[in-house]
Amino acid sequence: MGALLQIENLSVSYRRGGATIQAVDAVDLEVPAATMLGLVGESGCGKSTLARAIMGVLPGNARIAGGRVELAGEELVPSTEARRRERLWREISFVPQTAMNALDPVYRLRDQMREVLCSRGGLSAAASDARTAELFRAVGLDPSRLMDFPHQFSGGMRQRAAIALALALNPKLIIADEPVTALDVIVQRQVLDTIRMLGRDLGLSAIVVTHDISVVAYLCTLTAVMYGGRIVESGTTAELVGSPAHPYTMGLMNASPDLKARIDTLVPIEGAPPDLSAPPPGCRFAARCPFVLPACRELSPDIIEISTGHKVACHRAGEAPALRELAGKVATWSA
């Protein structure tokens, strides 16, 4: 059997002014059943665009320029709007960065849950309320708060409610876009613990989109690193954190306060991701890469599998152990 979610050669572009922005460029990615995959990269790398393309909720100026997505063996992208709506909530659901984008401020939580559970799930009001209480408990909310409005909840509680809503109809897969970014650090940890527990107890599959590689290291068994609209490295989280093979992944880890074990200080990657309306012809990381060779600026690296399941798009992937050694030195990044 194939993976639960299979993304093949997916490209998404935006029109803005006279320009075409190639936000997602020929992405291949698989999420097996009962697996959490972290999609990580800096702001502007195309993560949200990829998440929205899978969900079928791209803005009007976006276009799927090619490729396909399959969920549980059935084509999800492209698909008819009617079929997409049928599958939304039941098979796949979304947790946005800001819970207020999922919750309606003028309705009580109970009624928002009924909207999904009764209208889409066919439950009676009483059955919906019972299921809501169960979901509230699962995400660490007190069921006695069912009659509250979203504004009566703290930020962390609202994010838990958005997760409960996403879980309402037992979807096979949830996509969470920066689920804890808007929360303060202590609450972040609580919400991450909740997501981790749901993965373990419900066998939930998820794509967790984040700019913070330590969130992925905490939650996800698989990781895909996105840069300049492309997946540049993917594999098990243990492998990527233990033996990163793409210089960008190495740099991300040096810049993460929780994972800086291989270097004794935080080292940011200088510069910014490429302008996706005019991406460079070769490797998109070339302008910031401490290991760049002349060929990197001309030839775009293919993705190769360097060990089972560990894929990298870098001309120097074969030298990864030596580059890792150098990447652990501050001077490498400040040169």
Ligand SMILES: Nc1ncnc2c1ncn2[C@@H]1O[C@H](COP(=O)(O)OP(=O)(O)O)[C@@H](O)[C@H]1O
């Ligand atoms: N609605 C939009 N219209 C035009 N360009 C967009 C739109 N949304 C995002 N982009 C551009 O697409 C690229 C990828 O953005 P995004 O998917 O939001 O990245 P990320 O989630 O990794 O921060 C960026 O260059 C961004 O400016």
Ligand code: SF4
């Ligand atoms: S292909 Fe070249 S520029 Fe790109 S990450 Fe590898 S070494 Fe750096």
Ligand SMILES: [Mg+2]
């Ligand atoms: Mg985003």
